[in-house]
Each structure stands twice: as C-alpha cells, then as structure tokens.
Amino acid sequence: MTAPSTPKAFLTLKRRIQLWSLVAQSGRSGITAASLHQQLQAEVDLRTVQRDLETLCRAQALKSANDPNGQGLLWRTDERQPLEIEASRPEPLSPAQLKSARVALSIVTLFEQARHLLHEAALADLRDLYEQSRTLLTRLQRADGRWLGKVVTGTQHLQLQQAPxxxxxxxxVQLALLEGYQLEIDYYSRKSARLARKVINPLGLSYQDSSIYVVCQEEGSPIMRKLPLHRFRRIRPLMARSVQVPEAFELAEHVQRVHLEEAPIRLKLRINSALRERLDHDETPLARPQTLTPDQDGWWFLxxxxxxxxxxxxxxLSHGATLEVLEPARLRDSVAATLRKAAGYYTQAAQG
Structure with a gap:
C-alpha cells in the first residue's frame, strides 16, 4: 500500500489539541506560550504556537491574562465553552474536546461501557482522549471524579470476535474521507474468492458489531456499497481525483442492515406472558407505536x-417457543421452514 503523506490540516489540528491539553494540565495557574513551545516538541516556531493560542482564544476554548511576573500572557482553559478548533482547510473542522469534568465523565463512561460495540481500531483512536479524561477525573475530588467505577453495562447477546x-x-480511508479524494483498492470478494481492483468514492465509515464497513460507491456506479474493511488488501490514494457526494446523502441511512424487502411490514405476533412483560411499553418495546391485546391462557397479540x-x-428465531409469527404469511412460512429444518437435525441425531 502506498502511504499518503499527512496533510497539513491534520498536523495543525493535532497540534492545537495538544496545546489545549497542555494548557488544561496547567490548571488555574496558567502557562505562557514560551513554556508551551518548549513542551510541545513540534517542529514549529514560537510565533506559530502563539497564532494557535490566539485561534483557540477566538473559539472561546482558551482565555488569557497578563502574567503578574511580567512573562507575557498566561493561558488557561475556559471550561464554560466547548473546544472548537479551526483547522487550515476550506471547511474548518470543529471537534468537541474535553471542556469540563462532566464531559470527561461522559467520555470515560462511553469508552468503558460501549467498548464492546467498537472495533479495536476505533478504541485505539480514542484511547488518548480516554486517558486524558481519566487523569482529569482522578485529580478531581468531587462528585464527577467519584463517579468512576460506579456504572457497568452488559449484553445477553453473543459478541463475535473482531475482524482483523x-x-x-x-x-x-480516514484521510481520504476527510480530504475528499478517491481510492483505488484491491478487494477480496468472499463470494467469488478472488481479488478485484476497484476505484471507490469513500463516503463514510460504519462501525458495526465486529466489523468496520466502508460506505462507498464504485466509480461510475450509483449503487451504494458497504465493504468490510478487513477484506481490503491494498489501498492507493488518488489525491487528484475528488469524491462527488450524492445529493441528500445521509450516512445514517446506510448502516449495514440486510433488508429482505424494501418496504416495512405489518407484523403480528403471538407472545407468551414473560415476553410480553419484557416488550411492555414501559420496558423495552419492540416498536413505537405497538399494540398489545390479550389472547387466551396468558398469551398476547403484539x-x-x-x-x-x-x-x-x-x-x-432467538426467542424460540416464546412467540409465534401470525402475519405476514410469507414471514411465518419462512420461520416455520427454518424451524422444521433445524428440528430435523436433532430428530435425525436422536434416531441415529
């Protein structure tokens, strides 16, 4: 794979985030631009650091005051405002970073409690921010800091191992998405068991279950594709060829769902009392709105x-004998055929 050089916008954005973090670590005492320049360890001059600090100040992410010792301006964070960083690019990036203990708590909670939903690559991208948040909360001896370790989440569903x-x-792919250029890829098709060379217009990333999907269109095709990233074998950036984003494109509409029919269906189930309690309006309903009406012997229609x-x-299928599909007939027939086939395996094994 030909590795692209890091765009200047990325370096600027990374440097400004580092500066904000260093200022935040200085606490209420504040820190001078000269001290920041020494700690930054970046190949930029002092004036560049000063310009970055002024940009952060205009974004209300930092504030300044005269140093009583006559060393120039002292820079401090302004926790009342989110950190919005202006990058040197036509469409400025404005990512929200740490702004208070409450935000730090949210980042730690999301990282620790939703980590089973994220790929290791996504966790690696967030780990620095997570560690900074934990450090901030550990230092604070107030309610926000004491909240650490008081929440846990889990799932009853089996989580597959992550694809490498x-x-x-x-x-x-991330650089291509941010800079807006095409990619030439060698993609392994599991269906044909062959490599295929494609030119794609990358439009987004979908982190789902145990895989990362690249939402894209192949050059010259209007069809939206969701390609698993672990099947990419080679990537060559085509920086001179810009991506054309389809009109009214919404990434959220292209989550990797396998639709068996385009239009929604009117679903009617017969469920037992235990499942009915779980699917109650005040618990975890199957849909909003939904209708529950009693049947006989403690069963219900949903x-x-x-x-x-x-x-x-x-x-x-995962709920087995706790429910029966009544409508639509095509769904009922499909479920029934699957269950008959599965039951046949166990019947044959018992007879053998």
Missing part, C-alpha cells in the same frame, strides 16, 4: 410496523 483490520488501511430485515428474522 490493518490500521494503516484504516488511516488511509402488532406493529417493522422493517423486514435479516435482524428481525434472527430476533424471532
């Missing part, structure tokens, strides 16, 4: 509108 991803390829996806079928 080449971090250099992930970085190459009706709602649902997207007809592979995930819906898997959810129905």
């Amino acid at each position: 991803v080449d971090l250099a390829m992930l970085e190459a 009706e709602c509108e649902q997207a007809y996806t592979q995930g819906l079928v898997w959810w129905i």
Whole structure:
C-alpha cells in the first residue's frame, strides 16, 4: 500500500489539541506560550504556537491574562465553552474536546461501557482522549471524579470476535474521507474468492458489531456499497481525483442492515406472558407505536410496523417457543421452514 503523506490540516489540528491539553494540565495557574513551545516538541516556531493560542482564544476554548511576573500572557482553559478548533482547510473542522469534568465523565463512561460495540481500531483512536479524561477525573475530588467505577453495562447477546483490520488501511480511508479524494483498492470478494481492483468514492465509515464497513460507491456506479474493511488488501490514494457526494446523502441511512424487502411490514405476533412483560411499553418495546391485546391462557397479540430485515428474522428465531409469527404469511412460512429444518437435525441425531 502506498502511504499518503499527512496533510497539513491534520498536523495543525493535532497540534492545537495538544496545546489545549497542555494548557488544561496547567490548571488555574496558567502557562505562557514560551513554556508551551518548549513542551510541545513540534517542529514549529514560537510565533506559530502563539497564532494557535490566539485561534483557540477566538473559539472561546482558551482565555488569557497578563502574567503578574511580567512573562507575557498566561493561558488557561475556559471550561464554560466547548473546544472548537479551526483547522487550515476550506471547511474548518470543529471537534468537541474535553471542556469540563462532566464531559470527561461522559467520555470515560462511553469508552468503558460501549467498548464492546467498537472495533479495536476505533478504541485505539480514542484511547488518548480516554486517558486524558481519566487523569482529569482522578485529580478531581468531587462528585464527577467519584463517579468512576460506579456504572457497568452488559449484553445477553453473543459478541463475535473482531475482524482483523490493518490500521494503516484504516488511516488511509480516514484521510481520504476527510480530504475528499478517491481510492483505488484491491478487494477480496468472499463470494467469488478472488481479488478485484476497484476505484471507490469513500463516503463514510460504519462501525458495526465486529466489523468496520466502508460506505462507498464504485466509480461510475450509483449503487451504494458497504465493504468490510478487513477484506481490503491494498489501498492507493488518488489525491487528484475528488469524491462527488450524492445529493441528500445521509450516512445514517446506510448502516449495514440486510433488508429482505424494501418496504416495512405489518407484523403480528403471538407472545407468551414473560415476553410480553419484557416488550411492555414501559420496558423495552419492540416498536413505537405497538399494540398489545390479550389472547387466551396468558398469551398476547403484539402488532406493529417493522422493517423486514435479516435482524428481525434472527430476533424471532432467538426467542424460540416464546412467540409465534401470525402475519405476514410469507414471514411465518419462512420461520416455520427454518424451524422444521433445524428440528430435523436433532430428530435425525436422536434416531441415529
């Protein structure tokens, strides 16, 4: 893979985040531009550091005051405002960074409690921010700091092991997304068991379950694709060829869902009392809105509108004998055929 050089905008953004972090570590005493320049360990001059600090000040992420010892300006963080960093690019980036103990607490909680939802590559990208947040909270002896270790999450669903991803390829895709250029890739198709060379317009990344998907269009095709990043074998940046984003494109609409039909279906289930309690309006309903009406012997009817996806079928099968699909007939027939086939395996094993 041909590695692209790091764009100037990235270096500027990274440097300003480092500066803000160093200022935050100085606490209420503040710090001078000269001290920051010495600690930064970046190949820039003092005037560049001063310009960065002025940019952060205009964004209300930092504030300054005269040093009583006559050493110039002292820089401090302004916790009342989010950190918005202006990058040197046509569309300025404004990522929210740490601004208070509450934000630090949110970052730590999200990292620790949602880590099973993220790929290792995503966790690696966030780890520095997570460590800074933990350091800040550990230093604070107030309610926010004492909140650490008081929340835990889990899931009853089996989590597959993460697909191996080449971090250099992930970085190459990230750079292409931010800079807006095409990629030439060698992609392994599991269906054909062959490598195919493609030119793609990368439009976004979808971190889902145990994989990272590149949402893209192949050059000359209007079809939106979701390609697993772990099947990329080579990436060559085409920096001179700009990506054209489709009109009204919304990344959230292209999460990797396998739709068995385009239109939603009217779903009618017969569920037992235990599942009915779990799917109650005040608990974890299957849909909003949904209708629950009593049947006989403690069973209930549940009706709602649902997207007809592979995930819906898997959810129905996972609940086994606690529910029965009544409508639509095509879904009922499909579930019944799957259950008959599965039951046949165990029947044959018992007879053998």
